[in-house]
Amino acid sequence: xxxxAIIDDDxxxxxxxxxxxxxxxxxxxxxxxAEHFLAAANVADYACLxxxxxxxxxTGLELFAELQGAPYLxxxxxxxxxxxxxxxxxxxxxxxxxxxxxxxxxxxxxxKVEEYLQNDVAARSSWETRQTxxxxxxxxxxxxxxxxxxxxxxxxxxxxADALDISIKTVEVHRARIYAKLRVRSAVELAAQLKAVPIxxxxxxxxxxxxx
Numbered sequence: 418x419x420x421x422a423i424i425d426d427d428x429x430x431x432x433x434x435x436x437x438x439x440x441x442x443x444x445x446x447x448x449x450x451a452e453h454f455l456a457a458a459n460v461a462d463y464a465c466l467x468x469x470x471x472x473x474x475x476t477g478l479e480l481f482a483e484l485q486g487a488p489y490l491x492x493x494x495x496x497x498x499x500x501x502x503x504x505x506x507x508x509x510x511x512x513x514x515x516x517x518x519x520x521x522x523x524x525x526x527x528x529k530v531e532e533y534l535q536n537d538v539a540a541r542s543s544w545e546t547r548q549t550x551x552x553x554x555x556x557x558x559x560x561x562x563x564x565x566x567x568x569x570x571x572x573x574x575x576x577x578a579d580a581l582d583i584s585i586k587t588v589e590v591h592r593a594r595i596y597a598k599l600r601v602r603s604a605v606e607l608a609a610q611l612k613a614v615p616i617x618x619x620x621x622x623x624x625x626x627x628x629x
Contacts, residue, residue: 419464419537420444421530424454424480425496426472434467437523441531451480461489464537465530470497470505470516481508489544492533496521550610554619556598564591565619568604569611 423434423445431447438445446463448454452474460466466484468477475483477495484490495516497505505516514533517526557565560581567577574588581588601607611619 418444418534419462419491420446421534422446422448422454422458422460422463422466424448424451424466424472424477425469426450426474427469430469430496437527438530441527443530443534451475451477451483454480455483460484460487460491463491465491465533466493467530468493468495470495470501470508478504478508481511481513485512488548489541491537491541494526494529494533550599550614551618553599554614557595561591561595561598562619564588565595565607568592568595569608569619 421438421443423431425431425434425447426449428447428449431449435445435447446458448457450472451468468480470477481493481495484493490512492514493508493512494514495505495508496519497516498519502516502518505513505518509516514536515529517529554562560583563581564577567580572580574585574592577588578585596602596607599607599610601610
């Protein structure tokens with residue numbers, strides 16, 4: 418499994434959390450600062466982030482804000498002192514998974530981490546599926562995107578040929594290429610795969626004067 422990132426400027430805390438996670442056979446990696454984590458790590462390589470709110474240099478909240486632009490952000494649990502609770506609550510409202518006030522109960526922390534590790538499996542799978550689909554869509558030519566748009570509108574080959582002013586044979590060729598690139602075998606599979614994709618993403622840069 419992917420490791421849990423522990424981002425805290427207190428080495429005693431990092432070591433204690435690492436030992437705690439070892440009791441569940443969860444791998445972990447410690448980082449002494451937010452800057453160190455940003456320089457050394459790809460956030461998507463971790464199944465969960467455990468971040469201290471107050472650290473020397475960039476704070477945990479500043480790190481969280483920086484990570485908002487990442488392609489994939491795993492669950493984030495903040496560790497916070499009493500005075501930082503309002504900030505941690507604000508972070509949760511902004512997308513963080515949870516926060517625990519120090520001193521935290523070890524059983525509660527383990528329970529929460531386990532929950533979020535399970536959540537990450539499903540969320541990451543959905544993200545990876547979407548990434549793969551986006552890459553496949555990006556491989557389509559402008560004309561193939563146009564044909565795809567018409568296919569999803571439920572049009573027959575002849576109707577597509579008339580709409581795009583190309584031959585039925587050309588439609589058939591593009592249709593076969595679309596199926597191959599998107600790895601589907603039928604219009605039903607095609608529609609099911611793309612049902613959650615905005616039409617703008619499907620059409621992309623397609624232009625009426627695309628290759629025929």
